[in-house]
Amino acid sequence: MITILYTYRNRDLERVKRSLDSLQQQSKKNFEVVFIDYGSDLDLATQVKELILRYDFVKYEYVFTRYQPWNKCKALNYAIKKTESEYCFNADIDIIFHPEFSNILEEKLNPEKVLYFQVGFLSNEESLKQLKFEDYKVNFLASEEATGMSLFPTKKIKELQGFDEFFHFWGSEDTDIHNRLKKHGCEIEFYNSKLMMLHQWHKNYRGRETKELNLELQLSKIVEINNRHLQYNLKNNEPCANLSKWGTINSEAEFNELDLFKNELILNNKSEIIDHFLFVELPKFQNGILSVRFVEDDFQSSLKYKLKKRVGKKVPNYYTLKEINDKLLLHIISFYHQYAYTYKISNDLKSISFKIKK
Known part of the structure; x- marks a missing residue:
């Protein structure tokens, strides 16, 4: 057969x-x-x-x-x-x-x-x-x-x-x-x-x-x-590419647990905030569910920001949501794909939501 x-x-x-x-x-x-x-x-x-x-x-x-x-x-x-x-x-x-x-x-x-x-x-x-x-x-x-x-x-x-x-x-x-x-x-x-x-x-x-x-x-x-x-x-001379946990996928119970979790951390798109999350906060988090929503900083669309940037004054450095998407997804597939997680882009394309159980 x-x-x-x-x-x-x-x-x-x-x-x-x-x-x-x-x-x-x-x-x-x-x-x-x-x-x-x-x-x-x-x-x-x-x-x-x-x-x-x-x-x-x-x-x-x-x-x-x-x-x-x-x-x-x-x-x-x-x-x-x-x-x-x-x-x-x-x-x-x-x-x-x-x-x-x-x-x-x-x-x-x-x-x-x-x-x-x-x-x-x-x-x-x-x-x-x-x-x-x-x-x-x-x-x-x-x-x-x-x-x-x-x-x-x-x-x-x-x-x-x-x-x-x-x-x-x-x-x-x-x-x-x-x-x-x-x-x-x-x-x-x-x-x-x-x-x-x-x-x-x-x-x-x-x-x-x-x-x-x-x-x-x-x-x-x-x-x-x-x-x-x-x-x-x-x-690479090693024929096995996966860890021993290969072939495992989120269970329905894990999916529902993540979906129902409501304690959300909201982070704006300043580059230092995103970098710190990816390289410090996310890898250090353990024993629970981490839920994060990434949004654009209101200041980025303000007249004050635009005027300061135009005259060369110091302003925050921002990532676009597309840049955040690419950075976060690359981290997920490289280090976290074996965990239970969900990743959603809002219908209006103005936020990204990520939940992971570690």
């Missing part, structure tokens, strides 16, 4: 349906599907759960990471840690599978090998069509460097304590696990004998990234930071 792992958050239902329909049409039912909803908005989570009930081979599980940045590695590790089948496949909600895909998986099973597949990318217009697999017009083919769609021996990936959970948002996590498994003695095979997967179009993370604060959690330059971490791991 093979376990196919989907990781998901807030994607449209038609995309999900096309992918799961393609698995329902497999000529050989030698797999089960675990669908990890990594903190979708509750209305959409209800809708996708109702959709998934139509597929008897899919198990749906919601995890309480709604107010955390996207982390595919944590979602996968959470599922892998509980997987009992000998092999697991890292799927993508955007993928439409060839009807013979599961046959190829079975033919290629090998406890010492990782198998990954070439993907054909569809245009936006083509993605919206309902066609047989062979009738889709492929826009372009992925190269051997695209390592995402992979079949793993579960035992091997567990021995490495899973995907590196430093990787947040987007980029490099799939190549990293290939590199570390290769160091661990696995052969890596690229399958491109026949096209087995089509990728439905969507705007990528780089295309969505903005220079200003956004309701979608973003971290500037994270793609470059992730790539740097990939290179660091490649040079």
